[in-house]
Amino acid sequence: xxxxxxxxxxxxxxxxxxxxxxxxxxxxxxxxxxxxxxxxxxxxxxxxxxxxxxxxxxxxxxxxxxxxxxxxxxxxxxxxxxxxxxxxxxxxxxxxxxxxxxxxxxxxxxxxxxxxxxxxxxxxxxxxxxxxxxxxxxxxxxxxxxxxxxxxxxxxxxxxxxxxxxxxxxxxxxxxxxxxxxxxxxxxxxxxxxxxxxxxxxxxxxxxxxxxxxxxxxxxxxxxxxxxxxxxxxxxxxxxxxxxxxxxxxxxxxxxxxxxxxxxxxxxxxxxxxxx
Amino acid sequence: xxxxxxxxxxxxxxxxxxxxxxxxxxxxxxxxxxxxxxxxxxxxxxxxxxxxxxxxxxxxxxxxxxxxxxxxxxxxxxxxxxxxxxxxxxxxxxxxxxxxxxxxxxxxxxxxxxxxxxxxxxxxxxxxxxxxxxxxxxxxxxxxxxxxxxxxxxxxxxxxxxxxxxxxxxxxxxxxxxxxxxxxxxxxxxxxxxxxxxxxxxxxxxxxxxxxxxxxxxxxxxxxxxxxxxxxxxxxxxxxxxxxxxxxxxxxxxxxxxxxxxxxxxxxxxxxxxxxxxxxxxxxxxxx
Amino acid sequence: xxxxxxxxxxxxxxxxxxxxxxxxxxxxxxxxxxxxxxxxxxxxxxxxxxxxxxxxxxxxxxxxxxxxxxxxxxxxxxxxxxxxxxxxxxxxxxxxxxxxxxxxxxxxxxxxxxxxxxxxxxxxxxxxxxxxxxxxxxxxxxxxxxxxxxxxxxxxxxxxxxxxxxxxxxxxxxxxxxxxxxxxxxxxxxxxxxxxxxxxxxxxxxxxxxxxxxxxxxxxxxxxxxxxxxxxxxxxxxxxxxxxxxxxxxxxxxxxxxxxxxxxxxxxxxxxxxxxxxxxxxxxxxxxxxxxxxxxxxxxxxxxxxxxxxxxxxxxxxxxxxxxxxxxxxxxxxxxxxxxxxxxxxxxxxxxxxxxxxxxxxxxxxxxxxxxxxxxxxxxxxxxxxxxxxxxxxxxxxxxxxxxxxxxxxxxxxxxxxxxxxxxxxxxxxxxxx
Numbered sequence: 001x002x003x004x005x006x007x008x009x010x011x012x013x014x015x016x017x018x019x020x021x022x023x024x025x026x027x028x029x030x031x032x033x034x035x036x037x038x039x040x041x042x043x044x045x046x047x048x049x050x051x052x053x054x055x056x057x058x059x060x061x062x063x064x065x066x067x068x069x070x071x072x073x074x075x076x077x078x079x080x081x082x083x084x085x086x087x088x089x090x091x092x093x094x095x096x097x098x099x100x101x102x103x104x105x106x107x108x109x110x111x112x113x114x115x116x117x118x119x120x121x122x123x124x125x126x127x128x129x130x131x132x133x134x135x136x137x138x139x140x141x142x143x144x145x146x147x148x149x150x151x152x153x154x155x156x157x158x159x160x161x162x163x164x165x166x167x168x169x170x171x172x173x174x175x176x177x178x179x180x181x182x183x184x185x186x187x188x189x190x191x192x193x194x195x196x197x198x199x200x201x202x203x204x205x206x207x208x209x210x211x212x213x214x215x216x217x218x219x220x221x222x223x224x225x226x227x228x229x230x231x232x233x234x235x236x237x238x239x240x241x242x243x244x245x246x247x248x249x250x251x252x253x254x255x256x257x258x259x260x261x262x263x264x265x266x267x268x269x270x271x272x273x274x275x276x
Numbered sequence: 277x278x279x280x281x282x283x284x285x286x287x288x289x290x291x292x293x294x295x296x297x298x299x300x301x302x303x304x305x306x307x308x309x310x311x312x313x314x315x316x317x318x319x320x321x322x323x324x325x326x327x328x329x330x331x332x333x334x335x336x337x338x339x340x341x342x343x344x345x346x347x348x349x350x351x352x353x354x355x356x357x358x359x360x361x362x363x364x365x366x367x368x369x370x371x372x373x374x375x376x377x378x379x380x381x382x383x384x385x386x387x388x389x390x391x392x393x394x395x396x397x398x399x400x401x402x403x404x405x406x407x408x409x410x411x412x413x414x415x416x417x418x419x420x421x422x423x424x425x426x427x428x429x430x431x432x433x434x435x436x437x438x439x440x441x442x443x444x445x446x447x448x449x450x451x452x453x454x455x456x457x458x459x460x461x462x463x464x465x466x467x468x469x470x471x472x473x474x475x476x477x478x479x480x481x482x483x484x485x486x487x488x489x490x491x492x493x494x495x496x497x498x499x500x501x502x503x504x505x506x507x508x509x510x511x512x513x514x515x516x517x518x519x520x521x522x523x524x525x526x527x528x529x530x531x532x533x534x535x536x537x538x539x540x541x542x543x544x545x546x547x548x549x550x551x552x553x554x555x556x557x558x559x560x561x562x563x564x
Numbered sequence: 565x566x567x568x569x570x571x572x573x574x575x576x577x578x579x580x581x582x583x584x585x586x587x588x589x590x591x592x593x594x595x596x597x598x599x600x601x602x603x604x605x606x607x608x609x610x611x612x613x614x615x616x617x618x619x620x621x622x623x624x625x626x627x628x629x630x631x632x633x634x635x636x637x638x639x640x641x642x643x644x645x646x647x648x649x650x651x652x653x654x655x656x657x658x659x660x661x662x663x664x665x666x667x668x669x670x671x672x673x674x675x676x677x678x679x680x681x682x683x684x685x686x687x688x689x690x691x692x693x694x695x696x697x698x699x700x701x702x703x704x705x706x707x708x709x710x711x712x713x714x715x716x717x718x719x720x721x722x723x724x725x726x727x728x729x730x731x732x733x734x735x736x737x738x739x740x741x742x743x744x745x746x747x748x749x750x751x752x753x754x755x756x757x758x759x760x761x762x763x764x765x766x767x768x769x770x771x772x773x774x775x776x777x778x779x780x781x782x783x784x785x786x787x788x789x790x791x792x793x794x795x796x797x798x799x800x801x802x803x804x805x806x807x808x809x810x811x812x813x814x815x816x817x818x819x820x821x822x823x824x825x826x827x828x829x830x831x832x833x834x835x836x837x838x839x840x841x842x843x844x845x846x847x848x849x850x851x852x853x854x855x856x857x858x859x860x861x862x863x864x865x866x867x868x869x870x871x872x873x874x875x876x877x878x879x880x881x882x883x884x885x886x887x888x889x890x891x892x893x894x895x896x897x898x899x900x901x902x903x904x905x906x907x908x909x910x911x912x913x914x915x916x917x918x919x920x921x922x923x924x925x926x927x928x929x930x931x932x933x934x935x936x937x938x939x940x941x942x943x944x945x946x947x948x949x950x951x952x953x954x955x956x957x958x959x960x961x962x963x964x965x966x967x968x969x970x971x972x973x974x975x976x977x978x979x980x981x982x983x984x985x986x987x988x989x990x991x992x993x994x995x996x997x998x
Binding site: 322 | 633634637655659750800801803812813818954955962968972
Binding site for chain 2: 006009010013014016017018020021022024025027028030031034043045046047089090092093095096097099100102108110112113114115116117118119120121122123124125126127129130149152153154156181206209210212213226227230231234241244245248251252255256259260263266267270271272273
């Protein structure tokens with residue numbers, strides 16, 4: 001009897017969860033489907049779900065018009081570069097906050113987070129002028145540094161909460177065995193922290209990939225990533241739903257696929273210290 | 277306890293991050309402060325001299341200022357309420373025994389990977405358009421008049437779009453927290469005949485307190501500066517002008533750097549008020 | 565493969581540079597509309613002819629404006645050519661931010677540019693941007709629906725007639741709206757329409773002393789007429805419809821009339837995209853008998869920011885893209901209806917082009933718009949659907965947001981006008997006009 005109830009409950013749960021999951025995913029699914037329609041089918045009334053003539057014409061049109069490869073490459077370099085650089089700077093900081101906490105550690109951490117609240121558009125001119133000064137306008141290096149700085153607080157925070165969960169005794173033991181600080185970080189801490197670091201990497205890669213203010217405003221032809229690519233499709237003349245969908249799919253596909261493949265790693269470390 | 281040696285080493289290790297962020301904060305902040313006391317109009321020759329607090333007074337007395345603060349708070353509050361509320365429900369559901377949990381999680385997490393610009397474009401054109409949008413078809417199918425989302429339910433539309441983007445984040449963090457909940461405690465309560473609502477209120481919710489705090493903290497930081505969603509959908513019309521958007525209009529559309537910078541300083545003040553408020557809760561909840 | 569001209573230019577350049585630099589790579593910022601995208605497709609021809617490579621930065625209109633304005637006012641130097649409009653050109657030209665286009669080659673024939681366009685793209689008689697295409701606005705209407713309604717469109721209708729016709733054509737059952745007009749916030753969107761419309765109602769933005777005029781009867785009449793007309797016969801959600809939204813509505817047969825940019829004529833008569841391609845008629849934008857019509861004047865033009873290292877290559881590109889030869893090139897490949905219109909006199913003298921159904925009406929519309937003298941009462945500013953002062957874009961965006969909120973019923977017309985009046989005066993005071 002009890003077993004039957006559990007089974008029944010499991011069926012209900014499954015149906016409900018799948019239904020809600022489908023609803024949440026639907027806008028993305030609809031975009032992908034629309035990208036394979038003709039423009040006329042894209043706005044057909046009533047809407048067509050699957051029974052249309054699948055076409056690649058929109059993708060061909062987008063590829064012919066834009067140098068997708070370059071946008072993609074720039075996105076990868078900028079998001080990847082800023083994330084790796086951020087991790088390199090954040091690991092030591094987070095380590096020291098987690099294992100040698102001072103009176104002000106908490107304040108410093110919260111202050112770091114508060115720098116993220118600076119409204120970007122308010123400082124567009126100052127930053128733009130600085131970029132001109134240093135000759136790094138429309139360069140990937142400028143964006144790598146700026147996105148690193150934007151995400152650094154999040155990276156430090158994530159790593160800090162993750163490091164704190166590592167029991168101090170292990171480090172003590174290592175120290176007893178005569179490990180130097182460098183060795184301690186490199187051979188004891190880092191391996192234990194790999195899942196946390198992986199998750200941090202992924203989250204910040206996603207955040208940097210999707211950042212659309214600086215990447216749009218500080219680039220022209222050379223360093224423009226996919227956010228700029230999408231800005232050239234957002235409201236052209238006439239019917240454009242299908243082409244917009246194709247461009248959108250192309251802009252989000254790489255990160256969506258990466259996210260799906262690595263979601264286990266992402267999720268396992270994505271706690272921000274929410275779990276004790 | 278940490279030795280003196282490791283203490284100074286720790287400072288050294290923290291230094292790069294602190295110095296960089298200090299620079300990232302101070303350099304633009306100083307420049308913003310500098311511009312905010314200037315009459316600086318690029319279209320009229322640039323720097324036209326010092327004007328004291330004129331920009332500050334003008335920005336705060338403009339009829340758009342207080343509505344924009346309200347709009348900002350409504351959007352942040354609305355999105356937080358929706359993502360935390362639905363996030364908890366969704367997390368509880370996903371924690372139940374079911375088939376294909378991994379797959380459902382993949383579906384639920386997906387919106388988080390979508391660029392804000394793309395999600396705003398997709399929602400605006402393909403769902404909320406009053407003539408071609410899917411919602412319009414849906415409403416018509418049920419014999420209702422399609423809602424003119426962008427003009428008549430503008431603020432709700434933006435809250436919906438942004439909530440959709442952030443729901444996965446909230447759900448994931450809350451789900452991890454729920455998974456750490458002691459199953460036996462819940463089962464015992466169930467045995468004792470405690471109804472589901474009581475179990476939720478007395479066991480699950482308190483356990484989630486910390487996770488909810490984290491979700492609110494992290495999301496607020498991002499929500500205070502949302503921009504693309506408004507730029508793409510309403511362009512600041514129909515009462516959707518947030519403080520960030522107002523500053524954008526002053527800086528880039530009016531080309532009044534001084535006025536925009538003063539607005540930037542107000543935004544920093546607002547952000548800090550919110551931050552202090554948040555830190556209070558977080559400080560309590562995150563112990564030391 | 566090199567033409568004589570480019571050889572000369574190249575030799576001159578290599579002499580100046582002491583040899584070496586021959587082929588350049590120029591970066592062009594442009595808007596993502598149909599004609600510009602078509603031009604990108606022909607870039608290879610330019611590279612073949614001159615050896616110069618072209619990098620395109622194609623952006624949506626609002627992003628483009630924000631991008632190029634930031635870059636030029638900070639002298640960022642990200643672009644060698646910028647696509648700008650009639651509003652920016654004289655202001656930037658006056659600031660010395662653009663390279664004067666006064667020594668264009670003989671064969672380019674700068675005198676062939678329509679005077680209305682050249683005038684709007686000049687400052688103190690010097691041309692600062694070359695028009696790629698020019699436009700005014702006019703009525704595009706469905707001949708079949710007009711007939712069905714038992715009415716006949718005059719060549720130069722009044723707003724009263726438009727209102728009657730719109731009501732008669734509206735057929736909510738079949739999803740046909742009598743009229744589609746822009747209502748979307750933004751000075752270049754709904755702001756352009758309502759300002760041009762207000763001209764015909766005798767309204768103006770400023771009096772001679774730069775006082776805002778939204779408290780006048782004429783403005784109240786304009787907005788009330790617009791709102792009544794659109795509530796009666798307009799599409800759902802018109803308050804957020806801009807050019808693109810209305811274009812797709814018209815192409816899908818959901819509009820009886822549409823008053824918008826003359827360039828739209830080639831899109832609505834193109835059978836590939838439009839379901840009503842063979843049923844479109846054209847007429848001048850309406851008036852109210854006060855002597856001014858409600859059509860605007862605009863051009864998308866190519867300009868060279870001062871300070872670029874690649875001025876010569878940039879000039880070569882501009883001469884190529886806005887030349888008579890380019891028009892011929894497009895005509896050969898895509899037909900005369902698809903050439904960039906409104907820029908050159910010679911195009912309208914071409915017998916082939918005269919066969920295009922909307923050619924004459926486009927020219928008449930352009931010729932009837934006078935930026936120097938666009939309102940019934942005198943004004944201190946130049947421009948038809950804008951006032952060519954740096955502050956206008958910011959103010960007009962705010963004002964049009966208030967109007968759009970009134971269209972959507974979030975506030976009354978009176979409230980919107982009152983707010984518009986206050987914020988305009990406030991901004992003009994801040995800028996030191998008053």
